[in-house]
Amino acid sequence: xxxxxxxxxxxxxxxxxxxxxxxxxxxxxxxxxxxxxxxxxxxxxxxxxxxxxxxxxxxxxxxxxxxxxxxxxxxxxxxxxxxxxxxxxxxxxxxxxxxxxxxxxxxxxxxxxxxxxxxxxxxxxxxxxxxxxxxxxxxxxxxxxxxxxxxxxxxxxxxxxxxxxxxxxxxxxxxxxxxxxxxxxxxxxxxxxxxxxxxxxxxxxxxxxxxxxxxxxxxxxxxxxxxxxxxxxxxxxxxxxxxxxxxxxxxxxxxxxxxxxxxxxxxx
Amino acid sequence: xxxxxxxxxxxxxxxxxxxxxxxxxxxxxxxxxxxxxxxxxxxxxxxxxxxxxxxxxxxxxxxxxxxxxxxxxxxxxxxxxxxxxxxxxxxxxxxxxxxxxxxxxxxxxxxxxxxxxxxxxxxxxxxxxxxxxxxxxxxxxxxxxxxxxxxxxxxxxxxxxxxxxxxxxxxxxxxxxxxxxxxxxxxxxxxxxxxxxxxxxxxxxxxxxxxxxxxxxxxxxxxxxxxxxxxxxxxxxxxxxxxxxxxxxxxxxxxxxxxxxxxxxxxxxxxxxxxxxxxxxxxxxxxxxxxxxxxxxxxxxxxxxxxxxxxxxxx
Numbered sequence: 092x093x094x095x096x097x098x099x100x101x102x103x104x105x106x107x108x109x110x111x112x113x114x115x116x117x118x119x120x121x122x123x124x125x126x127x128x129x130x131x132x133x134x135x136x137x138x139x140x141x142x143x144x145x146x147x148x149x150x151x152x153x154x155x156x157x158x159x160x161x162x163x164x165x166x167x168x169x170x171x172x173x174x175x176x177x178x179x180x181x182x183x184x185x186x187x188x189x190x191x192x193x194x195x196x197x198x199x200x201x202x203x204x205x206x207x208x209x210x211x212x213x214x215x216x217x218x219x220x221x222x223x224x225x226x227x228x229x230x231x232x233x234x235x236x237x238x239x240x241x242x243x244x245x246x247x248x249x250x251x252x253x254x255x256x257x258x259x260x261x262x263x264x265x266x267x268x269x270x271x272x273x274x275x276x277x278x279x280x281x282x283x284x285x286x287x288x289x290x291x292x293x294x295x296x297x298x299x300x301x302x303x304x305x306x307x308x309x310x311x312x313x314x315x316x317x318x319x320x321x322x323x324x325x326x327x328x329x330x331x332x333x334x335x336x337x338x339x340x341x342x343x344x345x346x347x348x349x350x351x352x353x354x355x356x357x358x359x
Numbered sequence: 360x361x362x363x364x365x366x367x368x369x370x371x372x373x374x375x376x377x378x379x380x381x382x383x384x385x386x387x388x389x390x391x392x393x394x395x396x397x398x399x400x401x402x403x404x405x406x407x408x409x410x411x412x413x414x415x416x417x418x419x420x421x422x423x424x425x426x427x428x429x430x431x432x433x434x435x436x437x438x439x440x441x442x443x444x445x446x447x448x449x450x451x452x453x454x455x456x457x458x459x460x461x462x463x464x465x466x467x468x469x470x471x472x473x474x475x476x477x478x479x480x481x482x483x484x485x486x487x488x489x490x491x492x493x494x495x496x497x498x499x500x501x502x503x504x505x506x507x508x509x510x511x512x513x514x515x516x517x518x519x520x521x522x523x524x525x526x527x528x529x530x531x532x533x534x535x536x537x538x539x540x541x542x543x544x545x546x547x548x549x550x551x552x553x554x555x556x557x558x559x560x561x562x563x564x565x566x567x568x569x570x571x572x573x574x575x576x577x578x579x580x581x582x583x584x585x586x587x588x589x590x591x592x593x594x595x596x597x598x599x600x601x602x603x604x605x606x607x608x609x610x611x612x613x614x615x616x617x618x619x620x621x622x623x624x625x626x627x628x629x630x631x632x633x634x635x636x637x638x639x640x641x642x643x644x645x646x647x648x649x650x651x652x653x654x655x656x657x658x659x660x661x662x663x664x665x666x667x668x669x670x671x672x673x674x
Contacts, residue, residue, distance in 0.1 A: 103418065103419060106418060107414075107418035110417065110418055169524075169525070169526075169527040170525065170526070253558060253559075253596075256556075256557045256558070257556045257557060257558065257596070259557075260556040260557040260655055260656040260657055261556055261657065263655035263656070263657060263658065264556075264655070264656075264657035264658055266667040266668070267667060267668070267669070269655070269658070269667075269668065270654070270655055270658065270668060270670070270671050270672050271491065271492070271672050273655055274491030274492065274672040275488055275491040276491075277491065278490050278491060279490055279491060279493075279495065280495045280672070280673065280674040281495075281520075281528065282527070283521075283524050283527055283528060284524055284525075284527055285490070289487075
C-alpha cells in the first residue's frame with residue numbers, strides 16, 4: 092500500500108517536471124523535431140574529420156555574436172570610424188578581446204571552411220545525391236569571402252582604405268559590367284563617406300542574412316541526405332549499393348526512391 | 360506523448376478559478392509597483408498562492424471534460440454518409456467553363472502578392488544601386504595663386520576635391536608650370552592614381568618636405584610641396600613606373616596616368632574634372648595628349664582590349 096503511494100507520488104512528480112515539455116510538444120512538435128535533428132542516425136565509422144562542418148558553423152556563430160557586440164561601439168562614419176575602433180581596442184572593457192575574436196575568428200572561419208571543403212572533396216561526399224549541397228556550400232564560400240572583403244574596410248586605417256581601393260578597382264576591370272560593378276560597390280564615382288556606410292550595412296545586415304539562409308539550406312540537406320562514410324569504410328562496403336537513380340518521367344517531378352542507408356527516420 | 364482514452368476528441372479544460380486569481384494577483388503586483396508597496400505585496404502573495412494551486416491542479420491530472428465528439432454531424436442518430444457516396448461537395452466545372460473560381464483565386468493571390476512585393480522591393484533595391492549611375496557634380500578646385508607654381512618646377516599638391524565630403528576626398532596631383540603657351544600659363548597636372556589598380560604613385564626623386572607650403576582657399580587647406588621626380592613616378596604596390604609625362608614605361612599598368620583639366624582664373628590655378636590618357640607624345644607645353652573619357656584603373660583605353668569597356672558609368 093505504502094509502495095504504491097510512493098510510486099504514484101514519484102510518477103506524478105515526473106509528470107509535473109515534464110509537463111512544460113509535453114505542452115510544447117503537443118502544440119508545436121518542436122521537441123520531437125529537435126530530437127530528430129540531434130539524435131539522427133549517422134554511419135558508425137564517422138570520425139573527427141566529420142566535425143569540420145560543425146566547427147565552421149561554430150566559427151560563424153562566434154562571428155555573429157562578436158559582430159553584434161562590436162556594432163554597439165563602432166561608428167560607421169569616415170571621421171570617427173578609425174577612432175571608434177581604437178576606442179574599442181583600448182578603452183572598452185574587454186573590447187580588445189571581442190575585436191580580436193572577430194578579427195582572427197574571420198580567418199578561422201574561412202580556413203575551417205576550406206578544410207571542410209577539402210574533407211568533402213577527398214571523401215567523395217559531394218557525389219550523388221549530395222551534389223546540390225556542394226553547390227550550396229560553394230555559394231556559402233563566395234558569400235563568406237564577400238563578408239571578409241566588406242569587413243576589411245571597417246577599421247578604416249591605411250591598409251583598409253587602400254586594400255578596398257584595389258579590390259574595387261579589380262572588380263572594375265571585369266569586362267563590360269566591371270565599371271558599373273565598381274560604381275555600385277562605391278555607391279558613386281569615388282570612394283567617399285557613403286562607401287564606408289554601404290560596406291558596413293552589407294557587412295552586418297545583407298551578407299549575414301544571406302549566409303544564415305544558405306547555412307539553413309545546407310543543414311537541411313545534410314539532415315535530409317545523411318552523412319557519408321569515409322571512403323575506407325568497411326561498413327559501407329558491406330552495405331547494399333545505392334540504387335541507380337530512377338529516370339523521371341518526362342515533364343514530371345517524381346520523387347526517387349530513398350537510397351538505402353541514406354536517410355532513416357528514428358521511427359523506422 | 361502517452362495515449363489516453365478519449366484523445367481522439369477535443370479536450371476542454373474544466374472551469375477553474377486558479378488562473379483568474381493568478382491574473383488578478385499579477386495585475387495587483389504591477390499596479391502596486393507604481394502605487395504602493397502594500398498593494399504590490401498583496402498582489403505577489405495572491406499570484407503565488409493561486410499560481411501554486413493552478414500548477415497543482417494541472418500536474419495532478421484534473422478530470423478532463425470531453426467536448427462534443429469531433430466530426431460528428433448534428434443530425435440525430437443518422438449515420439454519416441461515407442465520402443465516396445452521394446454527390447460531390449463541390450460540383451465538377453461545367454464543360455464550357457475554363458476558369459473555375461479556385462483557379463481565379465489562386466492566380467489573384469499570387470498576382471497581387473507579387474505586385475505588392477514588387478512595389479515594396481523595387482524602390483528599395485533601386486535606392487541601393489542607382490547612386491552609382493547618377494551624374495556626379497563637377498568639381499572645381501581652387502589651388503591658389505599661380506605664383507606658388509614657378510616655371511618648370513614640379514609640385515606635389517594635395518587638396519580636398521569635395522568640401523562637403525571632407526578629408527576623405529583629399530586627392531594628390533603632380534603639377535608642373537610649363538611656362539606661357541599663347542600668352543596663358545600652361546600646366547601639366549597628373550593624378551597620382553596608378554593606372555594598374557589605383558594605388559597612389561610616388562615621385563621618383565627627392566621631396567623637399569621642409570619647404571611644404573599651405574595655402575587656404577575656399578576648398579580648404581591646399582598643401583604644396585616641391586619635388587624633383589627625376590625618375591618619373593613609381594607605384595609602391597606593384598612597381599608600375601611612369602615617365603614625367605605619365606606615360607607607362609614599366610610594370611603592370613595598362614595605360615598612362617590620368618590628368619586633371621585646369622584653368623587659370625584671375626591668376627589662380629583651378630582644377631576641373633579628371634580624364635584618362637591613352638598616351639602623350641612629346642613633353643611639356645607642346646605635348647600632344649591623347650585624351651579619352653575617364654576610365655577606372657586597369658581598364659584599357661586603346662587597342663582591342665578597350666572594347667571590353669564600351670560604356671563608362673557617369674563620373
